[in-house]
Amino acid sequence: MIPRESKMRVERLLARAPAVVLTGPRQVGKTTLALEIADKGGAAYLDLERPSDRARLVDIDAYCERNSGRLVILDEIQRVPDLFEPLRGVIDRRRRDGRRTGDFLLLGSASIDLLRQSGETLAGRVAYCEMQPLNVREVGHANVDDLWHRGGFPESLQAADDEASFEWRFDFIHTYLERDIPALGPRIPSETLRRFWTMLAHNQGQTFNAAVLAKSLGLSGVTVGRYLDLMVDLLLVRRLVSWHGNLGRRLVKAPKTYLRDSGVCHALLGIESLDALLGHPVVGGSWEGFVIENILSGLPAHASCGYYRTVGGAEIDLVLATRGRETWAVEIKRSTAPKVSRGFHSACEDLQPARKLVVYPGRESFPLGRDIEAIPLKRICEELAP
Template sequence: MVDARLQRLLSAFPAVALLGPRAVGKTTTARSLAGSVVRLDRAAEAAAFEADPDAALIGLAEPVLLDEWQEVPGVLGAVKRAVDDSGRPGRFILSGSVRAELDTQTWPGTGRVIQLAMRGLTVAELEGASASSPFLQRVTANDPAALGPGSEDDLRSYVQRALRSGFPYPALRLSDDERRTWLAGYVDQVVSRDAPHVGGARSTVRLRRYLEALALVAGGVVTETTILQASGLNRATAQSYEQLFVDLHILDLVPSWHSNRISRLVKMPKRYLSDAALIAGVGGLTAEDVMRDGDILGRVLDNFVYQQIRAECGVMDVPPRLYHLRNQDARREVDMLVELGGGRIVGIEVKATASPSRHDARHLEWLRDELGEAFVAGVVLHTGPRAFSLGDRVTAAPISTLWCQVEQAVVRGR
């Protein structure tokens, strides 16, 4: 999804920072558009940029890909100065696996470098089944036919899709057993090399324990105390580790949604791992293990759906904002809220059932009644075979409608 977006940004801006977790395919994507490539994670290539980054940039064919820029942070200043001298489009691509430097208020790229997040491959990309129009556009039509045909997928096949991963190498090249080995190695790399390298000396044992706690609460709204108890860490250490995994693009914090129209909503974020397969990878779980544990099953499914929605939002020219909603007594909860332009709201529930009913949509109906016209659509994503209406502006639809192909005439007809 991100390739076309990156190309458009380079045609309009002098520099683009392509950010995402390690092994997500940033280098491959950026190389396809680069005029020259500098691998700053290679000592021989980094040496010149450490000594004199301004001089090292001179004469390189543009766009210049500065891969793993965080290995030589001084290169950011050189990019700033080069862009100040000439702001013509398409000069630099910065590719990296860390967001911390780019998020500071004083970093030299502010106002000069456009950030673009790169996520794992979606099912649509893995299977070449991209829909004729975005899911979020189709769902606002409030017509089951606009969401596409049913599929033969069931709960087990959705779990298998989730555990296939969105990381290109394991998803496209490895068997199930080989993929579990790769994911276990990926987790080891994150806690033993990446996290200490970025955040300074850290205990790999405690880092792993905290990552295991994150996997247990992925897709859920839990108190800080719950995570502290699960990880056995104190508050300061846990907060430090949480920010570290956010900076490494391993963890997403989805904020709670607030409105003056609805009172007593919680302010806690919802936590998702960057790839649902990491939930199983951290614990060494197979698809059978996930199927036998209802709690883990729900978290894997929710995280998997979130990945597909997040990827779609990320490549839109004006990305919608993602939230979750839960009130303080936990009587009302909506898995995901997508805030479109003009304050329009789409509510999404994820259910591990093949036969959803209005009971599964009760929180969406409540939200619709509270928000009135601002609520444009609600959808209960399920594991069954077909889409159908559950009432005014609320639809039940198979999870597969996130990537299914839809006849253009159906979409245009709305």
């Protein structure tokens, strides 16, 4: 079993907050992580998808009283949103008795609604952690190509062969379309949503054009925008915003979209092997999205990010404001002999970043001239880790 960075984050948050909300897509490893914590500390675990476990919380005050002194783990908490109100009362009573940390670990697959519900009801009582698919720091540099091709969901990455990995991802997509999304409430035809999801995969790393997608799907631009909101909420798609500043430049302001897991992107496109990926038109956008997800997985919560593009062609794939608020400009290249474009130099003249980096698939860092450094993915991820 691969040790997960999120475990340390959750344990750290439980040491300072009465409740911790752990979000992440299905099958990312939230339950496995929670059960590890439960085994270690004798916690009580309930899966709220099971009617028998939900029945135990009919009288939540009595249940919490019976388990006083234990961490209570509630999995798939979004299934029973009415629990937040009584949980607040339990937490407040325990606070008055002098207990202030480590009461509840709440797991959920959808982020925005869960954060809104918990934030409104448990304000001042809850901390948050997002669990993401496996990253390059967790699996090591030797497995970068497998991680890129198969994606970071543990069962996909650790499958016996490429065929088994592809079948797992195909089933993952089918389950989301046929079961998980309908269970959350949206009445969207599964075939329409699959087409939309696949279009986003084809356009990996491109600016989001609702009008073009709407025309292809026979829908309105508003509806397509709502579909994107849903996929972002489910932590399946990243919406990377334009980096704004008082630069006096005409900027491209539409967000860029990336499927957050590269393996899911490849499954939607029918890419079954690394060789097929390397010859596919999406290879550049796929690598770019993969690198961005790995970098952002290690950023502290206070960091900000975006892409920079002017109407005149100046462009940076990823702009980061990191520790100390210094700005980093990051260009992403799949080549082992990377070169930067004139547009990158022009964008750096606009932003004056503290560091100018080109992330590439090699293992050694080296200078490219004009204060630009080529850097391996694992190294930049290690530098940015909190």
